[in-house]
Structures are given as structure tokens and as C-alpha cells.
Amino acid sequence: MIVAERKPLEEITGFVAGAKKVLVVGCRGCVTVCNAGGTKEVEILASLLRLNSQREGNPMDVDEHTMERQCDPEFAEAFGEQLGRGHDVILSMACSIGPQFLSRRYPNERIFPALNTSFLGGALASGIWSEHCQACGNCVIHEFGGLCPISRCAKSLLNGPCGGSENGRCEVSEETECVWQLIVDKMESNGRLEELSDPRLGKDWRTSRDGGPRKIAREDLIK
Amino acid sequence: MTKSPGKNGFGGNLARILASGAFAVTGELGPPRNGSREDVVRKTEHLVGNVDAVNVTDNQTAVVRMSSLAACLIAQKRGLEANMQMVCRDRNRIAMQSELLGAHALGIKNVIALTGDHQKFGDHPEAKNVFDLDSVSLIGTIKKMRDEGKLLSGRDLDGDDGRPGFFIGAAFNPFADPESFRVLRAKKKIDAGADFLQSQCLFDMERFKRFMERAVDLGLAERAFFLAGITPLKSAGMANHMKNKVPGVIVPDEIVKRISGVPKEKQAETGITIACEQIEELKTLKGVAGVHLMPVEWEHMVPAIVERAKLLPRPAFAGPLADPSAPRRPGE
Numbered sequence: 001m002i003v004a005e006r007k008p009l010e011e012i013t014g015f016v017a018g019a020k021k022v023l024v025v026g027c028r029g030c031v032t033v034c035n036a037g038g039t040k041e042v043e044i045l046a047s048l049l050r051l052n053s054q055r056e057g058n059p060m061d062v063d064e065h066t067m068e069r070q071c072d073p074e075f076a077e078a079f080g081e082q083l084g085r086g087h088d089v090i091l092s093m094a095c096s097i098g099p100q101f102l103s104r105r106y107p108n109e110r111i112f113p114a115l116n117t118s119f120l121g122g123a124l125a126s127g128i129w130s131e132h133c134q135a136c137g138n139c140v141i142h143e144f145g146g147l148c149p150i151s152r153c154a155k156s157l158l159n160g161p162c163g164g165s166e167n168g169r170c171e172v173s174e175e176t177e178c179v180w181q182l183i184v185d186k187m188e189s190n191g192r193l194e195e196l197s198d199p200r201l202g203k204d205w206r207t208s209r210d211g212g213p214r215k216i217a218r219e220d221l222i223k
Numbered sequence: 224m225t226k227s228p229g230k231n232g233f234g235g236n237l238a239r240i241l242a243s244g245a246f247a248v249t250g251e252l253g254p255p256r257n258g259s260r261e262d263v264v265r266k267t268e269h270l271v272g273n274v275d276a277v278n279v280t281d282n283q284t285a286v287v288r289m290s291s292l293a294a295c296l297i298a299q300k301r302g303l304e305a306n307m308q309m310v311c312r313d314r315n316r317i318a319m320q321s322e323l324l325g326a327h328a329l330g331i332k333n334v335i336a337l338t339g340d341h342q343k344f345g346d347h348p349e350a351k352n353v354f355d356l357d358s359v360s361l362i363g364t365i366k367k368m369r370d371e372g373k374l375l376s377g378r379d380l381d382g383d384d385g386r387p388g389f390f391i392g393a394a395f396n397p398f399a400d401p402e403s404f405r406v407l408r409a410k411k412k413i414d415a416g417a418d419f420l421q422s423q424c425l426f427d428m429e430r431f432k433r434f435m436e437r438a439v440d441l442g443l444a445e446r447a448f449f450l451a452g453i454t455p456l457k458s459a460g461m462a463n464h465m466k467n468k469v470p471g472v473i474v475p476d477e478i479v480k481r482i483s484g485v486p487k488e489k490q491a492e493t494g495i496t497i498a499c500e501q502i503e504e505l506k507t508l509k510g511v512a513g514v515h516l517m518p519v520e521w522e523h524m525v526p527a528i529v530e531r532a533k534l535l536p537r538p539a540f541a542g543p544l545a546d547p548s549a550p551r552r553p554g555e
Binding site for chain 1: 311312316338339340341343352354355356357358359360362363364375394396398399400401403404407408410411412414415423470471
């Protein structure tokens with residue numbers, strides 16, 4: 001899923017400075033699963049903004065709404081029912097795709113991102129998420145014991161660990177596991193270490209972001 | 224497959240020394256954090272005649288410095304053969320291949336292909352990194368340009384005259400984890416085209432020997448030259464720092480104890496003694512073709528170390544690199 005986290009409150013209060021009426025919009029997709037922008041987080045942010053505005057002696061109306069998915073034109077269309085009630089600012093609590101879809105559909109509204117879109121990943125444990133994919137567009141994890149060195153190695157190395165791997169940790173951060181240690185351990189325990197011995201010369205990055213913004217068009221689905 | 228120098232005539236002085244079977248010595252020169260030609264010249268003074276070639280680092284530890292190619296040319300003008308280091312952190316395959324062609328045109332004989340330190344450690348941690356290629360890919364790219372006259376994309380270079388005939392270098396680190404993969408990683412570099420490899424700073428001789436034994440068993444020492452990295456310890460403080468703070472370096476307790484056991488003013492002397500003892504042991508270690516001296520901010524000790532380790536006089540094969548007819552510049 002897309003993992004996101006809320007922007008610092010000071011940044012968000014900057015977005016709504018001077019506004020009388022604000023709408024906070026959540027999303028029931030990935031950001032609900034990663035506890036960043038679902039109904040509960042919309043409620044929390046709305047309360048914080050109300051409290052903050054009262055404390056500053058400039059009380060603000062803050063409405064709440066959570067969409068099924070912000071990254072879908074159908075739901076963006078239906079979102080129109082929430083508009084026309086005099087909101088000065090709309091805060092989207094989706095990944096950055098949400099506010100882009102809403103801005104495109106409603107070009108005259110002032111829509112701000114309330115989240116920072118962090119990475120593609122999953123939860124390791126309650127409250128801990130980590131990056132697992134870089135959307136390079138050509139998945140090769142099966143060649144690395146089911147682990148992704150492109151997203152999980154600080155240098156995206158495809159030919160083995162660099163000289164900074166120590167005790168299973170990445171030299172860039174003690175907090176980060178060396179994915180190459182994990183790959184070697186896995187391949188060794190499966191008796192497949194030899195499969196890592198051929199040099200891989202240069203990944204083709206065309207399917208990644210380097211080829212320009214990407215688009216998929218499925219003939220069978222286009223109406 | 225055989226080692227390529229000698230047979231194919233790649234490289235220069237270093238390649239010939241290694242091919243001759245003589246115990247080689249390389250040094251290290253970190254370009255200055257400014258544009259001073261004189262600063263580079265000063266650094267060469269301790270090295271000329273004492274090493275067979277010098278690694279000129281490429282923005283090492285991700286700190287902005289004079290470019291490796293520029294500093295290499297200054298060193299070569301002083302008669303010191305350069306090993307141009309090239310890292311994958313800052314440039315993509317287009318820029319790197321272009322620089323390799325330029326380096327060849329300007330007389331660079333040896334290139335060392337490295338992945339590069341992460342920018343987190345440097346003076347621009349906010350920079351975007353590249354890592355389009357990694358060290359193994361870069362080695363393969365250089366070999367392809369040299370042996371096939373082709374770019375990485377498969378496109379031909381124009382004509383055969385401008386093929387870059389580099390002697391290709393790489394790094395190896397027996398001291399990083401996972402240990403079981405370290406020899407395979409060196410093998411990958413040799414399979415990709417590395418002619419010689421230099422190690423990370425060696426303090427743990429037992430682990431180094433284990434590595435070399437396996438490398439010899441796999442026939443790697445027949446296919447490429449292994450040079451052991453030697454960094455003399457200046458003090459007990461430095462020994463502890465290397466032990467605890469530098470990932471991928473192992474300083475055994477007995478070395479820390481030995482250097483901590485002498486008075487502060489004698490610690491540097493002990494560090495040099497340890498380095499010389501290591502060199503002595505390496506001279507007869509199977510598969511080791513030489514040493515790579517990397518004193519940290521202590522370059523002026525190189526003459527004393529090579530003297531004490533009985534590595535002088537250095538053999539010389541290729542003609543002098545400096546062109547005596549070239550106009551002298553201020554500071555030369």
C-alpha cells in the first residue's frame with residue numbers, strides 16, 4: 001500500500017491561516033490502513049484545528065468527510081455534494097494522488113495536502129511501517145530471495161552488499177536492516193546462494209520513473 | 224581466462240609491475256577541497272618514487288573535492304601514475320562513460336570502479352544520489368568499452384583507435400558482512416572484468432587470510448591481482464574509532480591493546496611497526512600481489528613506511544608520464 005503520515009500541525013495551520021470554514025477530507029484506501037488519513041484521523045485533525053483556532057481567538061468551522069477513495073474520478077464526482085457550503089480551504093488527508101484528483105475536478109477550490117506521501121510499503125508491526133517497493137516497473141524480487149534490493153538497499157545494489165554491511169545493519173542507518181544480509185541469509189538457507197553469482201550489468205530504468213511519468217492503458221477495459 | 228596486463232598491454236606502470244610478479248605498492252591521494260593545483264602537487268611529493276601508482280579519490284565520503292580526473296592529471300604531470308577512482312553515486316552511465324573516454328584521451332591508464340559512499344556521510348546530505356550503475360556494472364561497462372569497443376548500451380564506439388585501454392581496478396572487503404558472500408562478491412567483480420582489487424583497511428589478519436585462502440581456492444588470484452589495504456594507526460584513539468565507528472572495518476582487540484599499552488608519544492611509532500609487520504606477512508601470503516597504503520591524513524609517513532617495510536627501490540617499467548617538453552606552470 002501507499003504509506004503516508006500527517007504533516008506537522010504547524011504546517012497545516014499555515015495552510016488554513018485566515019480561513020473561516022475548512023473541510024477535512026479523508027480517504028478509506030491505503031491511508032486508512034496505515035492510520036494516516038481515515039475517518040479517525042480526520043476527526044483528530046479537525047478537533048486539533050478547532051482547538052487551535054479557538055486558542056488563537058479566531059474560531060474556525062471545521063467540517064469532516066471521508067471519501068471511499070480520492071484517486072477515482074467517480075468518487076471525486078460524488079464529492080461535489082460536499083461543496084458549495086462556503087469552505088475557504090479543503091484539506092485532503094489522502095496520499096498526494098487524492099488532492100491532485102480533487103484539484104483537477106474542482107479547479108476553483110483551494111485544496112491542500114495534509115499528509116506527506118512516504119513510500120510503498122507495509123506494516124512490520126503495529127505502528128511500524130517500512131518501504132518495500134520503488135515501483136521500478138519491472139519486478140525482479142524472485143531473483144533475490146523474494147526481497148527487493150532496489151527499494152531496500154540505500155544504494156539499490158544489484159550485485160551484493162557494499163562494504164558497509166555490518167551485523168545485519170546498513171551503514172546509512174542503524175535502524176535499517178541490510179537487505180543484502182537478508183538476501184544472502186535466505187538464499188543460503190535455501191541452498192541457492194550460487195544463483196547470486198552472475199554479475200548483473202546495469203538495470204534498464206526505462207520502466208521506472210526515469211522513463212518519464214508512467215501510464216497504463218488496458219484496451220480490454222477502455223470504454 | 225588470464226590476467227590481462229602484459230598479455231594485452233593495458234594500463235601502464237602498475238600493470239607491468241604486477242604482471243612481472245613484483246610485489247606492488249599503491250598509495251592514495253585525496254584531492255583538496257579547493258581548486259589549488261599546488262595542494263595536489265604537495266600531496267604527490269611523498270609518493271613519487273615510493274609507490275607504483277596512486278589512487279585519486281572521487282569525492283570520497285561524499286565530500287565535494289577537486290575532481291578525480293583533474294587531480295589525476297596533475298599527479299601524472301609530476302610523474303606519478305594515477306588510478307582514477309570513479310564512483311556511481313554522482314553520475315549516471317552517460318556521464319561516466321563520457322568521462323572514461325576523456326580520461327583515456329588524457330592519458331589515464333588505470334581506473335578503479337566503486338559504488339561510492341552514501342551522501343549521508345558527506346557535506347551535502349540533502350543531495351539526490353544516482354546509483355544508476357553499481358561497482359560491478361561499472362567494471363563490466365569499462366571492460367566492454369575496452370575489449371569490445373562498445374558502450375554499455377551495445378552501441379559501437381567510433382573506430383578502434385579510441386578504445387580506452389584501462390587496467391581495471393576494484394575494491395574488496397573481507398571484513399564486512401555477510402562474510403560468506405565476500406569472496407563471491409570479489410569473484411563477481413573479476414567476472415565482470417576487474418584486473419586488480421584493493422582491500423578495505425586490513426587489521427584482522429586472520430579474517431583476511433580466510434578470505435585469501437578461499438579466493439585462491441576459487442582460482443581468483445590467478446585471474447586478478449589482490450592488494451591488501453594498509454592503514455597505519457596513529458593512536459589508540461584512532462584504533463578505537465576504526466573499531467567502533469567505521470562500518471566494514473574490524474580492529475581486533477589485541478591490536479587495540481598493543482597500541483593502548485604504550486605511552487601516547489610512542490603510539491604512532493607502534494602503529495607504523497604494526498603496519499610494517501603486516502606488510503612483511505603479506506609479502507609471502509599466497510594470492511597477495513601487493514599492498515595499498517592508505518594513511519589517513521598522514522601521507523608524509525609513506526616514505527618511512529616503504530623504507531622500513533623494505534619495499535624500495537620501486538621497479539619502473541613504463542616511461543616517465545610527465546612530458547618534459549610540456550611548458551612548466553607556476554608551482555611545478
